[in-house]
Amino acid sequence: MDRRDFIQKTIGAVIAIAGGGALGSALLKLLKEPDKKTMSENRPYAYYVSGPLRPPGAGPEELFLKKCIQCFLCAEVCPPKAIRFVSAGGGLKSTTPYIFPRERACILCMKCTEICPTSALAPLIEDDIYKGKKKVDMGTAVIDKRMCITHLGIGKCESCYTICPLKERAIIQEAMLRPKVLDDGCVGCGLCEEVCPVKDKAIRVRPPGDTLKNPSMETQFPAIFYPGATL
């Protein structure tokens, strides 16, 4: 082996090792569990303690992840374009669908559950949502009384009550028109969160497994590959 050949091979090996290392570290970064302590408001990647808010008809988080084949049929047929996908920063949860009601809420049209080929999204109970039983369980809305205009007594807003498709079952008005969410009736579509005029949203939807009732404890995944993605 002459010197030129040796130098060429060495450079090739160095490039190969560096490239492999870079690729490997990138992959590890993707697979790593994201840092849950970082907190930022009003970003589309806001996650909750128990995971993202899934589209209607999704069961428990683990079961949903097992069933979802990431075919994006649900997002395609969604008329308000409410369903979006977890970015690559979500690790193994990336490219699974979720809803960020602050930007665009679910309208409970149930087209995603009709089209889902693997029953990852399937209505829980075969019954009309407007008559009685719970068909969907995306989450529950929680009112932050420290921010709500009506609760504070600044004014009379009624936005959440007006837009709610399940009036008197999911949300009622107490004395002085103060809204109150009934946990048994609320399906978590998030229309109330979308229309709430308060900047940081006085009413927020939390996924079913989310035991934490303090709305300020929302966590967030870093947005690596979908920077600044808005609808």
Place this chain on the structure above:
Amino acid sequence: MQFVRRSIQALVVLVLVAIPFLYLYNVERYARQNFSYSLAGKQISDTEWFQRQILDYIDGALAKTENPDKIISAISGSPWSINILGYNISDPLAAVTLTIAGGNFYWPFLLSILPLVILSALLGRVFCGWLCPFHFLAEISNKLRRLFTKFGLKPHDIHLKRKTKFIILGALAGFSFVAGVSIFPHIYPPAVISREVFNSIFYGTVGFGFFFIIFLLFTELTLSERWWCRYACPGGAIYALLGSVRILRMVRIEDRCTLCVECDDACPFGLLPMSDKTGMECDNCGLCKKVCPEAALEYRFMTYRGEKKLIAEHSSNRKKKTRQVRGA
């Protein structure tokens, strides 16, 4: 033949691009109808100029029809899982990942893979050569590669073992089972490409998969021709397994063959039709048939056993010939 194949590939890509636009129009339709009801109304002002043109065109075309909703909902999805008139057709790999990662047999979905399973059991890896959008892009990349060679640049030509893809299929299936998450949609090119096309048209962003596809096409150009399809693709592994029992086979007619090796050079999968070594990988693309100067390659309906018999006949004939030559 090649014209038909190219047309089908182009049609698949066209449908892949058209469906997101159709549903983008669906979103706008909803926004128009419910402008006061939902904040989705702001969608209308969110589109780019060229999107505006296409959406206006769709609007004009659908305005004449009676029931636009029916037309819009007629087709949706991608090669990974497509829904035509309410019937779902999915990739066999999707069923594998659902069954293994999900650990449940969901019969309606397992039935939806039947069309592709039957197709590849009859015709071999036809999904790869005729329908896969990545194969289409790779063929363009391949043209560039041949151009490079013409100008004296010699790209690498790395060969691995063909069974590597079965190992990858098994390993990733095991990983999905342990993790409880489908891992194939992240790396299976048809699924990744269709998702990225959808992302870029519907949301205006691209994800990690975009860089993955660029990486694959670049290595396709520099390292090895169709290396992903030959040695790594888990979907290709399933299609190859199904293709081993195929009925339509490319058969060499020995009398006409002059052993010029044109067909071996032309095969994108690196198979050797001249030595009768097509095995289970052949996707019946017909490129070897096209380049053969003597028309010695033909499609024949033949079972696995029939082909084996024919190959044995060929080799015995060759031995006879060599004996005759030596004798003379």
